[in-house]
Amino acid sequence: MRLSGRGVACVRGGREVFSGLDFEAISGEAVAVVGRNGAGKTSLLRLIAGLLVPAGGTIALDGGDTELTLPEQCHYLGHRDALKPALSVAENLSFWADFLGGERRDATESLATVGLDHATHLPAGFLSAGQRRRLSLARLLTVRRPVWLLDEPTNALDVAGQDMFGGLMREHLGRGGMIIAATHGPLGIEARELRIGGTA
Numbered sequence: 139m140r141l142s143g144r145g146v147a148c149v150r151g152g153r154e155v156f157s158g159l160d161f162e163a164i165s166g167e168a169v170a171v172v173g174r175n176g177a178g179k180t181s182l183l184r185l186i187a188g189l190l191v192p193a194g195g196t197i198a199l200d201g202g203d204t205e206l207t208l209p210e211q212c213h214y215l216g217h218r219d220a221l222k223p224a225l226s227v228a229e230n231l232s233f234w235a236d237f238l239g240g241e242r243r244d245a246t247e248s249l250a251t252v253g254l255d256h257a258t259h260l261p262a263g264f265l266s267a268g269q270r271r272r273l274s275l276a277r278l279l280t281v282r283r284p285v286w287l288l289d290e291p292t293n294a295l296d297v298a299g300q301d302m303f304g305g306l307m308r309e310h311l312g313r314g315g316m317i318i319a320a321t322h323g324p325l326g327i328e329a330r331e332l333r334i335g336g337t338a
């Protein structure tokens with residue numbers, strides 16, 4: 139599987155953020171998108187996820203499921219955790235599994251893996267920042283998708299959480315998945331750097 143972008147341009151609010159961007163990721167590979175604040179790291183992830191339309195160029199996935207679009211083969215985890223505070227931990231995960239569709243894995247097991255098995259009935263609004271992030275990560279495990287698009291994924295995770303997440307990323311890559319992560323710090327796994335917008 140190969141994800142590639144050729145001559146990709148991004149315009150937001152009428153202003154060009156970047157243009158002529160080429161990038162590539164293959165199965166089993168992690169790419170760390172780096173660059174200064176406002177360089178367009180989040181925008182690039184949103185372009186790949188189909189949440190923004192490129193102003194130029196093309197983005198394509200070769201060797202994936204031909205019956206599915208690229209966005210349907212991506213998990214997009216934004217830097218804010220998309221959770222409903224009044225729903226419980228288990229209900230939030232169930233919502234995401236329904237929304238994403240496809241084959242669903244055991245949610246209880248996913249919550250145990252991210253260390254939230256003691257909190258399944260707690261409203262998500264009561265979770266700490268790191269626990270909210272862990273709940274978002276459980277989505278990646280409950281519904282399998284080959285392309286993980288992660289925006290500042292280690293934010294708010296403690297050292298044990300970062301280790302746990304490093305293990306999950308390695309497993310995903312070992313299964314032939316790929317990871318594109320926007321980050322200002324170390325991702326915790328070996329990753330090829332994609333710098334956008336010049337030196338930070």
Ligand SMILES: Nc1ncnc2c1ncn2[C@@H]1O[C@H](COP(=O)(O)OP(=O)(O)OP(=O)(O)O)[C@@H](O)[C@H]1O
Nearest residue numbers: 150151155173174175176177178179180181182320
């Ligand atoms: N909805 C929007 N309308 C107009 N401009 C936007 C919008 N969203 C983002 N931008 C602009 O697009 C540019 C790129 O933003 P983006 O969030 O992709 O940068 P980033 O590299 O992820 O930044 P950071 O490191 O601060 O997270 C910024 O100048 C931002 O102000």
